Amino acid sequence: MSLSGIKALTFDTGGTVLDWHTGFRDAFSEAGQRHGIDRDWSQIANRFRRLSMEMMLNLGADGPPGYNFDEAHARCLEKLLREEGLDAFDYVDRHRIAWEAPHRLAAWTDVREGLAALRARYIVASFTLLSYRLVIDTSRENGLSWDAVLSCEGLGVYKLLPEAYLRAAKRLQLAPEECLMVACHPFDLDAAAKVGFRTALIRRPTEWGVHAEGLPDVPPSGTYDVEVDSVLELDERMSQCF
Known part of the structure; x- marks a missing residue:
């Protein structure tokens, strides 16, 4: 895609x-x-x-x-x-x-370097259910830099409501199709795609622990515009189309 x-x-x-x-x-x-x-x-x-x-x-x-x-x-x-x-x-x-x-949550080890690389070419924003303060504190804790923090706390509606995604794109002054939703959660990507966002799946197989049970299945390969195993791999893929 x-x-x-x-x-x-x-x-x-x-x-x-x-x-x-x-x-x-x-x-x-x-x-x-x-x-x-x-x-x-x-x-x-x-x-x-x-x-x-x-x-x-x-x-x-x-x-x-x-x-x-x-x-x-x-x-x-x-x-x-x-x-x-x-x-x-x-x-x-x-x-x-x-x-x-x-x-004080730790970021995955690929995130800091990956975000920095992506920001050289794209607007990179945190678009999250988390509170502003939680994103601020964890970003400072892990040395993460964002161009914007789009917390649903400020948008006034929360994902997975379509309006949350539309408001996020509007805050960036972009059309939904100019935005790539990046998530390890298929439900987030599916909701974003319904309003026009492009989608990138980052696989986090241990998000729920090493031996987690009863978790939703990840859709078959090819469901999303890009599917990778790290933010660094996402940067590599994105660099090919910039």
Whole structure:
């Protein structure tokens, strides 16, 4: 598929750019060690992620959003700890998991160099469900530079609503077809494609951990305009059509 005419790359951030699983798993594990509790922290981290995503996807469909992703993390953590019988986790534990851990998430090792290379030729933006503050903190933590941060918090509607993608393109003063949505999540790419974005799949096979189960299947090869294993590979592919 042709990649000509693309002027901006809009990156999903919480998974495509950031390794959320390791950060949350380790935060839960550290809290468990404080209280002498041994659980499958990888599975609990994944459940926490699913709960928070459910609160954020399509937020704004029924009116102005009443919370951002940081608040969703805090609310979902309270629910999760009750249901998992982890009431021993105190305020310090909860703050470390819901605030400190996500704001210190590590980027995948290919991201920093890859983004820098792409920015030499394209507008490169974070287009994300995450809060502004979370993107700011993790970008500073990992030395990431963006031309723009398009948080759904500021757009007023959240992915996967079509209007979120249309507003993101409008903020860049571009037509949707001039934007390449970059994500490891097929649902994000599918929603972007429906309003005219071109699409790039970055495979993150360990996004949900090494032995994750019950995850949605990735569509057959050839579904998206470009499919790669890293941001560096994406830069290489994009350089051929610039």
